[in-house]
Amino acid sequence: MNxxxxxxxxxxxxxxxxxxxxxxxxxxxxxxxxSGKSEIDGIxxxxxxxxxxxxxxxxxxxxxxxxxxxxxxxxxxSDKRDHGLIAVIEKETDLISLENTNKFNGVYFIIGxxxxxxxxxxxxxxxxxKLKNTIETELDGKANEIILAINPTTYxxxxxxxxxxxxxxxxxxxxxxxxxIPTGGEIEFADEETLGNAIERRI
Amino acid sequence: MNxxxxxxxxxxxxxxxxxxxxxxxxxxxxxxxxSGKSEIDGIxxxxxxxxxxxxxxxxxxxxxxxxxxxxxxxxxxSDKRDHGLIAVIEKETDLISLENTNKFNGVYFIIGxxxxxxxxxxxxxxxxxKLKNTIETELDGKANEIILAINPTTYxxxxxxxxxxxxxxxxxxxxxxxxxIPTGGEIEFADEETLGNAIERRI
Numbered sequence: 001m002n003x004x005x006x007x008x009x010x011x012x013x014x015x016x017x018x019x020x021x022x023x024x025x026x027x028x029x030x031x032x033x034x035s036g037k038s039e040i041d042g043i044x045x046x047x048x049x050x051x052x053x054x055x056x057x058x059x060x061x062x063x064x065x066x067x068x069x070x071x072x073x074x075x076x077x078s079d080k081r082d083h084g085l086i087a088v089i090e091k092e093t094d095l096i097s098l099e100n101t102n103k104f105n106g107v108y109f110i111i112g113x114x115x116x117x118x119x120x121x122x123x124x125x126x127x128x129x130k131l132k133n134t135i136e137t138e139l140d141g142k143a144n145e146i147i148l149a150i151n152p153t154t155y156x157x158x159x160x161x162x163x164x165x166x167x168x169x170x171x172x173x174x175x176x177x178x179x180x181i182p183t184g185g186e187i188e189f190a191d192e193e194t195l196g197n198a199i200e201r202r203i
Numbered sequence: 204m205n206x207x208x209x210x211x212x213x214x215x216x217x218x219x220x221x222x223x224x225x226x227x228x229x230x231x232x233x234x235x236x237x238s239g240k241s242e243i244d245g246i247x248x249x250x251x252x253x254x255x256x257x258x259x260x261x262x263x264x265x266x267x268x269x270x271x272x273x274x275x276x277x278x279x280x281s282d283k284r285d286h287g288l289i290a291v292i293e294k295e296t297d298l299i300s301l302e303n304t305n306k307f308n309g310v311y312f313i314i315g316x317x318x319x320x321x322x323x324x325x326x327x328x329x330x331x332x333k334l335k336n337t338i339e340t341e342l343d344g345k346a347n348e349i350i351l352a353i354n355p356t357t358y359x360x361x362x363x364x365x366x367x368x369x370x371x372x373x374x375x376x377x378x379x380x381x382x383x384i385p386t387g388g389e390i391e392f393a394d395e396e397t398l399g400n401a402i403e404r405r406i
Contacts, residue, residue: 001302004267006252013249018234023296024222030295031221033256033265044250046216047243049209053236062236064207092233093226099204 058134060110060127061095075107082106084144086131086171088163090114090151098149106147114150114159120166128166135170146171152179261337263313263330264298278310285309287347289334289374291366293317293354301352309350317353317362323369331369338373349374355382 003011007029014025032040053062056073063073075081085106089095095108109131112123120128135143146167150156164174180198181190190198206214210232217228235243256265259276266276278284288309292298298311312334315326323331338346349370353359367377383401384393393401 001299003299004256004265006249006256006267007265010249010253013246017231019227019230020223026299027222027296028220029253030265032250032253034258037254040250040254043216044247046209046213047235047247047250050213050232050235051240051243053207053209055237062207062210062233064209093230096204096206096229 058130059108060112061092061108080105082144084139085147086135086143086145087147087149088131088167089149094149106145111163114155116155118158118162120162128163132167132170141170143171145173145175148174148176150176152177261333262311263315264295264311283308285347287342288350289338289346289348290350290352291334291370292352297352309348314366317358319358321361321365323365331366335370335373344373346374348376348378351377351379353379355380 003026007026010029010032011022011025014020014028015022020028032043052064054065054070055061056063056076057071058076059073061073061075063070070077082105086109087098087104087106088109088111089098090111090113092110095110098104098108109127111127111131112121114124115121135141148160148163150160150163160176167174178201179194180201181187181194187195206229210229213232213235214225214228217223217231218225223231235246255267257268257273258264259266259279260274261279262276264276264278266273273280285308289312290301290307290309291312291314292301293314293316295313298313301307301311312330314330314334315324317327318324338344351363351366353363353366363379370377381404382397383404384390384397390398
């Protein structure tokens, strides 16, 4: 069955979005047509608003420029944060999670989604040069500490090792997030690796 | 962490969409901000296009009015279709699936997603009156055949029984889709219910 162009066009754009496939996009189109103009207008408006957001030139997090001309985000611009302590993270949502702990007063650096083959993509290489450059010009060549806040998975460990090697000469200390039993977790169900780490790093 | 208003607003609208939750909406916002203006503009454009679509007053399927004033879709308006043969379906995607078989030359009627408690919702009741009304005014009170093309699940069977009762006086014959082993399926892995149906309705 040949779908009308507006639906095909909608599916084309929406199925390009992460974790939305053509089937979900098709269902979304029917949902929106049935919802009517005011619902669609609300979404269009929210997209217009989104266009006001910028990406920080220093850490690559998103931010809303107050007067339209700032190039860096509130965290990177803040003099209350410790700029010598840098958490390297994969994605924006990791920043939100870490920030919500209220335990971190350093700054962030979003390296972007890491590949699974232990090599850095073009984007990662560009961002890494940017980070090194910031450390060289603003921190006299060495950050006090770089926390590689990468997921503690097999690939994450692999990638963290690659990043550690790359950043070794640009930090006095390179660390990763602590490992152990998550709060609320049960010893009985912890895997051996996690439990082993919890014994070694007991507090 | 307090997210900027444009992101909060975006999450508000996008997490209202079916099968998109607040987490996915958050990730989408970051994805779009990083993609930039042209990507967002493409999506906005596709939403504008979608607003041109209408919902058919007769069968509730979506369609693109050619001159802006039609109230019914191509299928309902076609004189090549058998208007006495009506397939009652739950949703638009079911229509596309049935239409793609090229085996159905009747018309459709979208009843909307059925509840799981065997009662018809307000929306379903309104649509059902509409269908009865169409049958009374255009088919002299009785359709030749109504196919209840509802999913052959427990709830689907239940709802089909409710609909069959409601429509009994408005059709000479009420049928459901045939059941058996799907093409490409293996007897070994067919459940007993399916296999039982396949034996009873052998061809």
